[in-house]
Amino acid sequence: MTGSALTGGKDGRPAPGIRRRAAALLHRRPRLRLSLLLSAPLAWLVVVYLGALAAIFLTAFWTTDVFTGEVVRQFTLANFQTLLDEPVYRTVALRSLGVAAAVTLIDTAIGFPMALYMAKVARPRHRPYLVIAILAPLWAAYLVKAYAWRVMLSQGGLLDQVLGPFGLSSPGYGLTATVIVLAYLWLPYMILPLYAGLERLPDSLLDASGDLGARPLRTLRSVVLPLVFPSLVAGSIFTFSLSLGDYITVKIVGGRSQLLGNVVYDNIGAANNLPFAAAVATIPVVVMLGYLAAARRTGALREL
């Protein structure tokens, strides 16, 4: 505590100490006040977040001394050249996009009816419990859930037993299993934005649509969907980007397949080739930037 403001003058009033003067200055200059208030979060954003991103991006132009593992700080496009020349990286990138798109579609198909029920059909006092039910899986550890799915998908596992009577069997480990597990893991991230969007949709609009003679499907297509589309896009950003960057689920139930995340992991974890891993990591970043740019036009970013 600075003492100057507390040591009063002879008449008992505090002398105009540094604190008072500072307060007066801040009062006169609202812009200074604002920038001081914002400096800490801004510094965090710039230094920690954007700074780290920039450092990663810069690293992609360097190489590694393969033996000692020291990063050689010399500008080169070799990493990107390898990415373009080797067909395997194109295959892996396209496969990752396919998985991310499939997960997003499945989550939309499952999540939309659930969110609609929660927001419009269920009794209002039941809604908080439904939200808790949706959130509950998020409280369990990711790894536990993924390994549980591994056991369910295995030969003679739960899935085989359930599907057996219908003449079907578990898909086994592979891309199908990866899509199933990722869709399960990210489903809450799709439902919650949809629920938020649907809840804000006034019931009167639905009534009006009905009064004008629209059947439920028509109402859904012409009234509900256009209004919750931004929420849908917001949810898809989660499911898409989370799927695009995942590598653990693929490792656990993906069989012999690999996605972009695995390529990044293998290059850092095994070869200590941070620069090449950074170059690979720019692929999902570029894809997501394009996705976000498209999403911004729908107004979806305000729904996040």
Add this chain to the structure above:
Amino acid sequence: MWSTRMAAAAAATLAIGLAAAACGGDSGDKASGAGQGGFPVPKVAMQKSLGQGEGQVNLVAWAGYAEDGSNDPKVDWVTPFEKQTGCKVNTKVAGTSDEMVTLMKTGEYDAVSASGDASLRLIASGTVAPVNTGLVPNYADIFAGLKMKPWNSVNNVAYGIPHGRGANLLMWRTDKVKTVPDSWGAVFDANSPYKGKITAYDSPIYIADAALYLKTAKPELGIKDPYALDQKQFDAAVELLKTQHGLVGEYWSDYTKEVQAFKSGDSVLGTTWQVIANLAKGEKAPVEVALPKEGSTGWSDTWMVGAKAKHPNCAYKWMDWIVSPKANAQVAEWFGEAPANAKACRETADKTHCDTFHATDENYFSKVHFWTTPIAQCLDGRKDVKCVDYSKWTQAWTTIKG
């Protein structure tokens, strides 16, 4: 307005990134002599004598190598060490060899339990110091087959104290695989009846397994050491693994995954470790293991002391302790490996442990090619060709998995 702010932010970010780059840019001057592989070895001083303990020691270790009773109260060889030496043990568990290398480079750790695919990198980067084996009394009892090996010594200078070893074996389900396999050919056979049920180790170092098989299957390639492959030999190994990819059901890298896969029958044939076979048998999976006729790859771990160790005396005391008969036996049993100390075999709770893990069987381990980091200078001594280094192995591993 928005765009100018973005530009300013971008510029600031870039400036920070560049500054960071400039700050960390020194790679140090390396005084060097030629290593046995021809790679330069930085001159790092060897400790001359042992002084008083510093009160603590910071370790980087594999999970299970420095148990202090927190995982299982019955498994604790850290507390007796602390009581005896007054050195408090702080352990950082590393998940991969590379994480070990990265952690050691911070200079905050005194000792590390490096495997052969990390140890040469640690030596070449000057991260670890030569070890004065005279200060480690228990070194005398360590199996000769583990001392002064290409992954723990350079130019006849020891860089660590051997800790234990194990082989990568061939495992199969006895009820599903009808003919007992005796060759690695079983996992590489393009017409295998077990297509889709074969498993392989998920690491670039697995390329060495293919090279080892080609060593006998295609002698015209002239492979001598599976970790020293010239481009032609390397391409042949990669080609073999690409064919194998069609047979593989999944690649494994953590042992819980493999135990479960063999138990359920998702995998019926593939590489494994002895400890995995024991666990699978413990869960009533009908599996058997063998060391195929071609021999196998394997691992051998070494305790190394950091070049910038702040607690070198405690580090030396730890290295001596962890290979002492009793402690070495405890680790070997808990982890499931062959102990390094010959006297440890008398100390194991399970008297058959050393037989199960072939600890005294030098003939067995002579068939095991321990993991070593592949480098451009051929480790088999060839001077006329360049060998394929480990980063190329990693990139090839990505193309193999497709």
